[in-house]
């Protein structure tokens with residue numbers, strides 16, 4: 001059985017990048033091909049490699065580090081909510097800037113001996129009983145288990161000027177930004193059927209909501225609800241988003257008119273950041289909002305040894321839910337390793 005205690009790998013490749021946290025002492029990434037001690041997992045093999053150090057990945061890593069697991073987090077450093085000033089609707093931490101929240105999360109993981117490295121993973125694949133993870137800078141590491149938490153990419157509607165306000169006055173989520181845009185004139189871009197729901201959600205926060213139907217055909221029931229709630233229906237084709245002195249002015253329509261707005265809401269199409277995981281053969285799950293990796297309630301996938309958490313597995317998870325999913329997956333991975341270690345000990349005792 002493995003020696004209890006936070007056994008740390010001892011060798012470092014020359015490509016080892018600087019640690020992301022100035023407060024934590026540097027801990028080296030293990031050399032990829034150190035020999036494994038007989039009958040035991042190699043010191044060069046991490047118990048768990050976590051790909052993605054957002055709320056989900058770091059919460060999983062925290063559970064694992066506190067369970068004295070050798071855990072390495074590889075993180076590309078561009079979380080989904082980076083364009084926003086603050087994380088909202090997160091209990092006790094509401095208003096924290098997104099990157100500050102993650103810096104605090106990394107410090108938590110590092111305090112218990114977990115290692116967090118800036119790196120963009122380009123491939124993860126099975127390697128015998130282990131997994132082999134390759135980063136774009138050439139670092140290769142191996143792990144007994146994987147926790148994948150790379151999140152998703154929001155595909156915005158094609159409209160000139162839209163992207164400039166993304167995360168400030170161009171928003172998608174009433175819980176993340178609704179309070180901040182309350183009482184403004186809010187224009188909802190109708191690009192998917194979710195626009196009706198979005199218009200009604202933002203109507204809870206402002207009595208000046210307009211739905212620009214654009215590509216949307218409204219059914220009778222939807223129309224009745226919108227009209228009854230005082231949502232103005234604006235037909236026509238938007239051609240651009242206009243600003244003055246940095247502030248949103250509104251949406252220019254094809255007929256030349258301007259629909260004035262102090263906030264614009266969009267429905268993004270959500271794509272999992274799953275390209276590096278193709279060789280693992282994971283399954284996809286599709287719903288009305290986007291695509292995610294399929295997993296059970298604890299984040300376990302159909303591939304033994306691979307867990308997923310956060311937006312990679314659940315497009316609707318906000319920061320709190322993503323962290324909860326990561327923590328749950330981290331706990332289950334530790335439980336799985338506990339049983340594997342017990343089996344190794346039984347085999348060693350019988351030998």
Ligand SMILES: Cc1cc2nc3c(=O)[nH]c(=O)nc-3n(C[C@H](O)[C@H](O)[C@H](O)COP(=O)(O)OP(=O)(O)OC[C@H]3O[C@@H](n4cnc5c(N)ncnc54)[C@H](O)[C@@H]3O)c2cc1C
Pocket residue numbers: 051052053054055056057074075076077078079080081082083084086087088089090119120121122149150151152154166167173175176177273276309310311312317318319320322
């Ligand atoms: C504009 C905006 C504002 C938001 N505001 C809020 C809010 O106020 N409150 C709230 O609760 N939610 C908010 N959200 C939702 C929030 O962003 C998600 O809930 C949260 O980011 C999900 O966490 P995650 O860990 O799953 O993914 P992420 O936070 O996206 O983290 C994934 C991490 O994986 C890394 N990564 C990706 N690919 C790789 C790779 N190949 N190799 C290594 N690392 C990789 C990324 O760099 C990133 O650091 C907002 C979303 C948006 C778009």
